[in-house]
Amino acid sequence: MNNGTTRARRGRRRGLAALGSAIALALLGGGAAAVPALAAEPASDVAGQTFVIGTDTTFAPFEMTDTSGELVGIDMDLIRAVADDQGFTVDIKPQGFDAAVQALQVDQVDAVIAGMSITDERKKTFDFSSAYFQSGVQMAVSEDSDVQSLEDLQGQKVAVKTGTEGASYAQSIANEYGFELLTLTETTDTYEAVKSGQAEALVDDYPVLGYSIQQGNELRTIGDRQEGAPYGIAVNKGQNAELLSAINTGLGNIAENGTYDEILERYLGDNAPKASDIVAPSTFATDAPQTGEHFVIGTDSTYAPFEFTGEDGEVVGIDMDLLRGIAANQGFTVEIKRLGFDAAVQALQAGQVDAVIAGMTITDEREKVFDFTEPYFDTGVQLGVLEDSDIASYDDLEGQTVAVKTGTQGQTFAESVKDEYGFDVLVSTDTTDMVDAVKAGQAVGYFEDYPVLAYGIAQGSGFKLVGDKEVGGQYGAAVNKGENAEFIELFNAGLANAKASGFYDEVVNTYLGTGEDEAAEASPNIFTVISTYWPQLLDGLKWTVLATLVAVVAAFILGIAFGFARISRLAPLRWIATAYVYVFRGTPILIQAFFIYFALPAMTGIKFDSFTAGALTLSLNAGAYMTEIVRSGIQAVDPGQAEASRSLGLGYWTTMRKVVLPQAFKIMIPSFVNQGIITLKDTSLLSVISLAELTFVSKQIIASTYLSAQVLTVVAIIYFTLITLLTLLANRLERKFNA
């Protein structure tokens, strides 16, 4: 919305802003002087202690098993080097990524290092160390694939590992490029999927892809590398601060003394990034030696929460706190001039200020004239309505009027969706007019940049947010094109440190509040899990039941056919049936599922979707057990029964049908029921080939909520209830049969 001409009049919202700033200052407790993070003393508290570290089983080049069976990789060498540096010892437990994260939550491990991206979602549950690696995801296809670019993926499948950055990235562009996602639980499976043709492409972190290609995997990367969240080492939130502090100190030390560079080169060769580029200082130091640099910074007069006047007359806000923090971190000084937005921009062009930071959106237009720093804030448009309004979603806007300010992103967005939702747009020239229009009932709501809305609400503006934040622009600080490159450099370096150390989050949260986060942190109980995720769980249950039904019926037929073959007088029939039973009883069902889903297509070209492959696996597996149940059931019938029947002159099949089988089935019923229950439970294993059954769904929910205890309890109860009902039903049938 930061169109120059409109921004000029924001000053008229001063009344609201002044009220807000008073409260904000009270929160800050010391106004702008309160800079949250300070350099910590190196912790020696943990020296001599042993910590249990959870990690993934295989996530090359971060963790993998070398030929001697030892766990190696960037993560492993790194944590050992950090432990050496800080004098503690580590007991590394390779558990798989999801299991490690769950183990951390229940305190079975002290920390997790597993190529784990630092995300906002995870930060609700965990504390992270400084970033130690800057990953990024990229797509890859088979070397001989026709796919050259993302556009060629139209109508294809892309394999992703559940809960990863790659999965989010693929999800975000799936519609744009028209491909489908194939969600799998293990990284290796995504590679298998591409090899076997189940998927055309896969998404993975670039170091993993690079390493794997270097190791001879016949893959080729396509599209650009998408910069992802940095990797960090996680401990439980609020716990193990000593360990985290020691890790950060150790990380800083090994980045400085070259140890970390050696590790990176060991695994990534020429592509290794420089340790000093990715490891931020362990804390957001605000006592950096002065560089002697001094910049004059122009800013808006009032644009809460980015800049506004604090109680003592000093300018505060996200922009200001961030700028002052970065200046202290990088050792430069600033002089802030509150000029108003348009004036600040003009002053910059005229060379009266060195840079402008004023909630300024980075646009192509502006980039012709200015150089921008890295974006420091993602903004976006959201709908604000009065607190007592009935409007709950865009759908409720039908026939209503919505206010926007001219020339803003809010207007652009409103115009783009007004036909879809059937509302009229009332264009105001000023924020205040827009707000007043809503308060007076001329409009039901208004579109505004969400930080502005959110801040206002936090200060008691009487509005509430509706719908999601629409994707908007990014704010950056600007300098004249080709000038003051030092400022850009210093600002960027400081920003990176601020983000890595948590300083940035603290500043933003100070102004935008964490009301939403607090709601999420209020430990949800089982009932909230049920009510929130019931539709998903029900969908998973549907697939579980469906796969079980198909498998039980098919296994019954297979069991009868092969059961008779097992006791046939014809040797070849016996051999075939015996081989079938031995193969499917003699291999784990997981291997069978992988084989049918991945290996079979690679060998024969016959492809199955995950339900077909899953149901087939279960059917064949249960069929082998059913075969033995049928065989042993028939053999359990007294041979005298068949002899008596045959002695009367009755033939083999009549004897079977009339005499042996009725008695055999009675013997088999409990085993049938038992096998049915086992098959039902075995469906949970099919999550590995991305069949979206109950366990798969629960894993997905846990991956996004970290509520493992609650979700697993609910899922266990569902399974238990289902199986208990089936058992009761089977008991009734059995009684009926025996009557």
Added chain:
Amino acid sequence: MSDTTSTGPWTGRLNTLNGQPKVQVSELHKSFGDNHVLRGIDLTINEGEVVAVIGPSGSGKSTLLRCLNKLEEVTSGTVSVDGEDLTDKKVDLDRVRQRIGMVFQHFNLFPHMTVLENITLAPIQLGKLKPAEAKARAIELLERVGLAEKAEAKPASLSGGQKQRVAIARALAMDPEIMLFDEATSALDPEMVGEVLQVIRGLATSGMTMVLVTHEMGFAREVSDRVVFMADGVIVEQGAPTELFGNPTQERTRDFLSKVL
């Protein structure tokens, strides 16, 4: 061994007693793996003749009986019924077996069927009788063995003696020409032996060709036309009951009889 037994003094006399040979066994050998159970049996059973097979446990008498309707595969030799060689693969065994009833030591009634269904199963399934006829015939047979009131009972509710009488009725439902009894009273409590023997005795006097493997020496002596003594897989001696029991020629026979009589 078989040479001596096949040319006994009884042969001519017995052949004149009842007409044609019904069952002819020659050079019959049967092994279960290394266990050579039957070691060359030659035996002829004439029409209407009642033959009791006696001998110590493990002598092969039950195996011999089970070879007569080929419930056991024979290892070598032949078993002929009315001139049809059962060891010939082309012979329809099911058809031959319809003419040979068998009663087992452990009754082998079908537990999931009523008494009536046990008896009518084969005649109906094999198309010998219509269901209504089969039922009438079954009731008639049950009356003959004294169990008409048990027609709708399940076998589990019957005593051992009753079960065996039903089993006999079941075998008779196919109107067999030959009846084989495999230790039909061995599994019974002593007080029930009599009722079963009574039924068998009745059958014997009706002129049915019968082979009985039995431990009831008195009964064998009473109802049989000929007694065959087996030991170690061969027929040691055979003859009319009065001769074999009264004046056995072989040491083995005397030894056995001295222990059981």
